[in-house]
Amino acid sequence: MRLETRFKWLPAPxxxxxxxxxxxxxxNSVSLGHIVLAVILAIVIPLATSPFSTKQPLVIKPVxxxxxxxxxxxxxxxxxxxxxxxxxxxxxxxxxxxxKVPLDLTHSMPITILASTVSLxxxxxxxxxxxxxxxxxxxxxxxxxxxxxxxxxxxxxQALINTIKQRYETPLKEIFQC
Amino acid sequence: MLETVILIVFAxxxxxxxxxxxxxxxxxxxxxxxLALDTMYINSIALIILYGMSMGTALYxxxxxxxxxxxxxxxxxxxxxxxxxxxxx
Amino acid sequence: xxxxxxSILLLIGGTFVLVGSIGLVKMPDFxxxxxxxxxxxxxxMAALLTAAMIFFSTTQAGVSVKEILISLFLLLTAxxxxxxMIKSAIHHKLDSIEKTQGKDNxxxxx
Numbered sequence: 007m008r009l010e011t012r013f014k015w016l017p018a019p020x021x022x023x024x025x026x027x028x029x030x031x032x033x034n035s036v037s038l039g040h041i042v043l044a045v046i047l048a049i050v051i052p053l054a055t056s057p058f059s060t061k062q063p064l065v066i067k068p069v070x071x072x073x074x075x076x077x078x079x080x081x082x083x084x085x086x087x088x089x090x091x092x093x094x095x096x097x098x099x100x101x102x103x104x105x106k107v108p109l110d111l112t113h114s115m116p117i118t119i120l121a122s123t124v125s126l127x128x129x130x131x132x133x134x135x136x137x138x139x140x141x142x143x144x145x146x147x148x149x150x151x152x153x154x155x156x157x158x159x160x161x162x163x164q165a166l167i168n169t170i171k172q173r174y175e176t177p178l179k180e181i182f183q184c
Numbered sequence: 185m186l187e188t189v190i191l192i193v194f195a196x197x198x199x200x201x202x203x204x205x206x207x208x209x210x211x212x213x214x215x216x217x218x219l220a221l222d223t224m225y226i227n228s229i230a231l232i233i234l235y236g237m238s239m240g241t242a243l244y245x246x247x248x249x250x251x252x253x254x255x256x257x258x259x260x261x262x263x264x265x266x267x268x269x270x271x272x273x
Numbered sequence: 274x275x276x277x278x279x280s281i282l283l284l285i286g287g288t289f290v291l292v293g294s295i296g297l298v299k300m301p302d303f304x305x306x307x308x309x310x311x312x313x314x315x316x317x318m319a320a321l322l323t324a325a326m327i328f329f330s331t332t333q334a335g336v337s338v339k340e341i342l343i344s345l346f347l348l349l350t351a352x353x354x355x356x357x358m359i360k361s362a363i364h365h366k367l368d369s370i371e372k373t374q375g376k377d378n379x380x381x382x383x
Contacts, residue, residue: 034339086316090289093296093309102305103374125352126315131307132352133359133379156359158308160374189280193321196287200294207297207306215362216303222354223297223310226318226347230290233325233340234283242329242337252343256350263357267364 015049017056020065022048062115066183074177078123081173085127092129092159103160104133106152107167109175116178121153123174129158130166190238197230218262225255275331282324289317302370303362311355319344 016022029044030036065071092100111117121132134154157166201224208220229248236244296309322340329337363379 028342031339031342034335034337082312082316086289086312089296089308089312090292093292093299093313097299097301100305101372101374102302102369104369104379105374121356122349122352125311125355126348129308131304131311131355131359133356133363154379156304156307158305163374186276186280189283193283193287196291200291203294203298213303213362213365213367215358215365215367216306218361219303219306219310219358220297222358223294223314226310226314227290227294229343229347230286230318230321233321237325237328240332242333245339245343249343249346252346252350256346256354259354260357263354263361266361267357 015053018052018062021052025051063113063182065181067181070177071181074181077177078127078174081127085129089129089158100159101161103157103163105155105157105160105163105167106136107155107170109135109151109153110171110179111175112151113182116182117151117153120174120178124153124155124170127174130170131156187238190234194231194234194238197227197234201227201231214266215263218259218266221262222255222259225251225259229255275327279324279328282320282327286317286319286321286324289313289320291317293317302373303367304359304369304373307355307359307362311351315347315351318347 026044026048029047030040033040109117109120111120117135121135124130124132132153132155136152136154155170160166204220204224204227208217208224211217229251232244232248232251236242236248290313293309293313296313297306300306300309322344326337326340329340
């Protein structure tokens with residue numbers, strides 16, 4: 007896990023990229039003036055706001071991150087069709103449940119991303135991180151963490167835990183190298 | 185054909201808004217009502233975008249974006265109020 | 274041709290939004306109700322906004338891609354608002370239905 011960038015003037019590369027594209031999308035144009043303004047904003051805003059925020063881990067493998075995003079998008083579409091079928095089907099047959107997934111990730115930023123992907127994909131909503139969900143600044147010092155998940159239709163608990171760990175957690179560990 | 189489809193989708197979104205209002209009125213608990221409100225603002229974004237399409241103007245886009253942002257912030261604020269009894273501690 | 278694509282995307286979007294609201298009304302307890310709006314509605318909105326994007330790109334001068342911004346925003350905020358709502362529901366000790374498995378996994382910290 008690396009917290010500092012190579013260049014002092016670019017404290018958060020992903021945030022800069024996001025700002026650049028959001029500015030261009032908001033103006034809906036790619037004219038030279040807007041590109042220059044977007045570059046200026048993408049450099050100035052992270053520089054101005056980085057003293058307020060705590061250091062977040064950097065994306066070390068951008069290509070893998072892109073692949074992971076595409077995988078998650080694909081999963082969102084398939085999972086939504088599944089959830090739609092579950093909702094329209096008979097309610098009595100559904101077996102909801104709460105399960106705890108043990109986490110290997112330690113920092114709060116990858117855990118947040120994992121919880122969000124779990125919320126958007128197959129019939130699960132992440133509910134809570136145990137223990138010490140509140141003290142996220144001292145993430146390294148606490149013991150084994152769990153992610154509490156509510157499942158709409160729980161069939162095989164262990165299989166679901168394995169899927170989440172292999173499909174979503176392992177790529178995140180590689181992307182952030184932690 | 186597109187006009188007909190837009191009308192059909194208008195009816196679908198209107199129906200889902202009615203279902204949301206039913207959940208908002210019936211409850212039974214406060215988080216249920218927040219969930220209904222949260223769904224309602226997302227559906228109203230869909231309604232505004234559809235209205236813009238049927239009128240053939242992209243002017244309503246800004247309104248939709250503003251509703252998306254304010255709706256999210258208000259949902260989080262109300263949830264925070266339920267959790268703590270206070271929004272800004 | 275584009276009219277067909279727009280119509281199909283619009284119908285898919287409308288159906289998913291409707292399914293999300295049906296889930297909101299039909300499900301027996303709060304935790305199950307949460308699944309419909311967070312997932313189905315988000316995908317429905319993404320489909321609707323893609324349809325709007327294609328529509329405005331073809332009918333008006335220039336390409337219109339700013340609708341992506343709304344779907345991106347909804348995609349980012351849906352899990353966060355779902356998390357806040359389920360957290361407040363757990364805090365208020367809402368009952369889940371009888372057959373819910375693993376109820377003892379839930380502990381309230383906040």
